[in-house]
Amino acid sequence: MKQPVFNFSPGPAVLPHAVLEQAKAELLDWHGSGMSVMEMSHRGREFMSIAAQAEADLRTLMQIPQNYKVLFLQGGAHSQFAMIPMNLARGKSQADYLDTGDWSLKAIEEGRRYLDLNVVASSAASHYTTIPPLATWQLNPAAAYLHYTSNETIRGVEFDWIPELGDLPLVVDMSSDILSRPIEVSRFGLIYAGAQKNIGPAGLTIVIVREDLLGQVMEGTPSMFNYQLYAETESMYNTPPTYAWYLAGLVFQWLLQQGGLEAMAQINQRKASKLYAAIDQSDFYHNPVDPDCRSWMNLPFTLANPKLEQRFLDEAAQVGLVTLKGHRLVGGMRASLYNAMPEEGVDALIAFMRDFEAKHG
Amino acid sequence: MKQPVFNFSPGPAVLPHAVLEQAKAELLDWHGSGMSVMEMSHRGREFMSIAAQAEADLRTLMQIPQNYKVLFLQGGAHSQFAMIPMNLARGKSQADYLDTGDWSLKAIEEGRRYLDLNVVASSAASHYTTIPPLATWQLNPAAAYLHYTSNETIRGVEFDWIPELGDLPLVVDMSSDILSRPIEVSRFGLIYAGAQKNIGPAGLTIVIVREDLLGQVMEGTPSMFNYQLYAETESMYNTPPTYAWYLAGLVFQWLLQQGGLEAMAQINQRKASKLYAAIDQSDFYHNPVDPDCRSWMNLPFTLANPKLEQRFLDEAAQVGLVTLKGHRLVGGMRASLYNAMPEEGVDALIAFMRDFEAKHG
Numbered sequence: 001m002k003q004p005v006f007n008f009s010p011g012p013a014v015l016p017h018a019v020l021e022q023a024k025a026e027l028l029d030w031h032g033s034g035m036s037v038m039e040m041s042h043r044g045r046e047f048m049s050i051a052a053q054a055e056a057d058l059r060t061l062m063q064i065p066q067n068y069k070v071l072f073l074q075g076g077a078h079s080q081f082a083m084i085p086m087n088l089a090r091g092k093s094q095a096d097y098l099d100t101g102d103w104s105l106k107a108i109e110e111g112r113r114y115l116d117l118n119v120v121a122s123s124a125a126s127h128y129t130t131i132p133p134l135a136t137w138q139l140n141p142a143a144a145y146l147h148y149t150s151n152e153t154i155r156g157v158e159f160d161w162i163p164e165l166g167d168l169p170l171v172v173d174m175s176s177d178i179l180s181r182p183i184e185v186s187r188f189g190l191i192y193a194g195a196q197k198n199i200g201p202a203g204l205t206i207v208i209v210r211e212d213l214l215g216q217v218m219e220g221t222p223s224m225f226n227y228q229l230y231a232e233t234e235s236m237y238n239t240p241p242t243y244a245w246y247l248a249g250l251v252f253q254w255l256l257q258q259g260g261l262e263a264m265a266q267i268n269q270r271k272a273s274k275l276y277a278a279i280d281q282s283d284f285y286h287n288p289v290d291p292d293c294r295s296w297m298n299l300p301f302t303l304a305n306p307k308l309e310q311r312f313l314d315e316a317a318q319v320g321l322v323t324l325k326g327h328r329l330v331g332g333m334r335a336s337l338y339n340a341m342p343e344e345g346v347d348a349l350i351a352f353m354r355d356f357e358a359k360h361g
Numbered sequence: 362m363k364q365p366v367f368n369f370s371p372g373p374a375v376l377p378h379a380v381l382e383q384a385k386a387e388l389l390d391w392h393g394s395g396m397s398v399m400e401m402s403h404r405g406r407e408f409m410s411i412a413a414q415a416e417a418d419l420r421t422l423m424q425i426p427q428n429y430k431v432l433f434l435q436g437g438a439h440s441q442f443a444m445i446p447m448n449l450a451r452g453k454s455q456a457d458y459l460d461t462g463d464w465s466l467k468a469i470e471e472g473r474r475y476l477d478l479n480v481v482a483s484s485a486a487s488h489y490t491t492i493p494p495l496a497t498w499q500l501n502p503a504a505a506y507l508h509y510t511s512n513e514t515i516r517g518v519e520f521d522w523i524p525e526l527g528d529l530p531l532v533v534d535m536s537s538d539i540l541s542r543p544i545e546v547s548r549f550g551l552i553y554a555g556a557q558k559n560i561g562p563a564g565l566t567i568v569i570v571r572e573d574l575l576g577q578v579m580e581g582t583p584s585m586f587n588y589q590l591y592a593e594t595e596s597m598y599n600t601p602p603t604y605a606w607y608l609a610g611l612v613f614q615w616l617l618q619q620g621g622l623e624a625m626a627q628i629n630q631r632k633a634s635k636l637y638a639a640i641d642q643s644d645f646y647h648n649p650v651d652p653d654c655r656s657w658m659n660l661p662f663t664l665a666n667p668k669l670e671q672r673f674l675d676e677a678a679q680v681g682l683v684t685l686k687g688h689r690l691v692g693g694m695r696a697s698l699y700n701a702m703p704e705e706g707v708d709a710l711i712a713f714m715r716d717f718e719a720k721h722g
Contacts, residue, residue, distance in 0.1 A: 004395065005395025007400055009400065009402045009405070011402070012403060012603055013400060014396075014400050015399060020389055020397050023388060024385055024389060028378075028381050034368075034681065035366060035375075036376065036381050038373060038608070039373060039375050039376055040373060041373060041684055042373060074435040075599075076599045077599075078598070079585045081584075082583035082585065083583075086583075110584055113581070113584075201399040202399075202603045202604070203601075203602025203604070203605055204564070220581055222444075222447075222471070222586060223471055223474075224440045224443065237439070238436075239372065239563045240563065240564075241564025241602065242562065242563045243604070243605070244604070244605075320395065322395070323402055
């Protein structure tokens, strides 16, 4: 390695260094088995123990109640966009969706192929820099569930509250902020997250679902899209993505060692606050998001002079600050500060931003 | 590691030692990038180069014609069981399926949910120890395609020929024998394979499909089950399983270094022939499969005295020969001899079998 690199990728994203070190040490021989975890039968004693420990640790971290199943799936959030209507409509033909940005819209677009969707509110008019207040949501009494995105990875808009909607099952895409702070699982019908941001490598998707919502799948649903089949088989209906599951388990152990989600929340808040402060204190940098719903995980920002953007990215890369380019839909820069991004990385970015402003401001 | 282990798992399965060594060496820092491959954005320059090289190497290995797309997917063969009818029916309502064993049956069971299936022939009457001769297949002229399984992993029945059916698109589940010998890709409409046997770690599925078959997906197909969306995006419709893709690429490079598929075919034939000879030369061991269709990849065998099976497995494990237990549907033993199983492993197994027979025979 030429120099330490801080990787601000929105996903796949930085993993805890200690986790990668352990994965490396165990790569050829897991616990004296003589096998790599990648080589193990998913139905063998060794991998079954890895899988069970990962689930147990996730249950501890998130305090998942016993009436919730934890499923280890493939296919990312994009698969969930179809699986959710197919599994959770439960005989109804309508569902409520909140629109707070690009990922909300993807869920809506795919969900519309299966159900009559009602968009309860949208922040499109603010260019997705706000969250519509709950009091303005136009709920449909016939909806099977309400779907929302707790953190919009592209524009950096995050909920720090959970909508209270009585008995209507809440379904949340938590892909980019799961495990970043404690949440009350019992408030949700279903939580899902692609692994490649705060959990582990790409190719694994976690679903946490209240048991009573399962078992009424829509006709024509592929078996691989039927939650019930995974719930009945400890997520081994077919061969699961074993190595990604193992890596996720190492991340869960690392999170427990850090003090769990309360500790992570403190660190994450501190990291994000520093960077927002640096942005707000300068006329050279700008973040457009309403301070009440700014993400701790994904911090987009622009330069007052957009012509300097490529130079910013190039000079940042030269000092080891990489993958800072904003999403193509919004341009500018984006710093993703997931759990595994060390505070030193944020400090280094802020120092670089000050230097860059001093040179070019 | 206590001692070298030879892992005969049917999948996830042994990987080439050189590949695992390279993965270990690069785990924390791929080519001076300062990042693990697991941490890289799938849209970044580094991973795009890994992905493109893997596809190019697979095309070289299998001599894939330019009018075929190579897709890197998730979800395993089980997802293909639904994706194939959903994508390849192309307005027709019927398809032909050959039944040569447990994996054929799984494909049939799921396919039936979408199309009217005609089972052209079945070897059920022989307890799946044969392949029905092509002349006996009852083809349906209205079929959209014909599906078969080139290697039945559980009972060890393998095609060493490709059915000639004129213009009817041939669809083949090659999960457990892809890359084990050269095959003529242009004879097929679609070839698919879960990675976890002869390609790489679980969580990746390769589909090789003739372009003209794409673009007529069945209504209601989830976007993630639509081949066309992957074909249009170089398999980056959503975040792919990046680390598994990288590992597969390392395996492809290793295969090229071994001399490609002609060289592998010679080695695989030699490994399998040795073990079949050892089984056939003894009354103590037995393999029931018709010698004309015995698998080079998965060699099931039983003991004349089934009471000795557990002892066989225990004593084998003591000398580092592991994961030899047969599938629960058939019992007995099964040795899977994928590309990555070194010939020394087969020799060690044969030596152990002779010793065991001498002791207990």
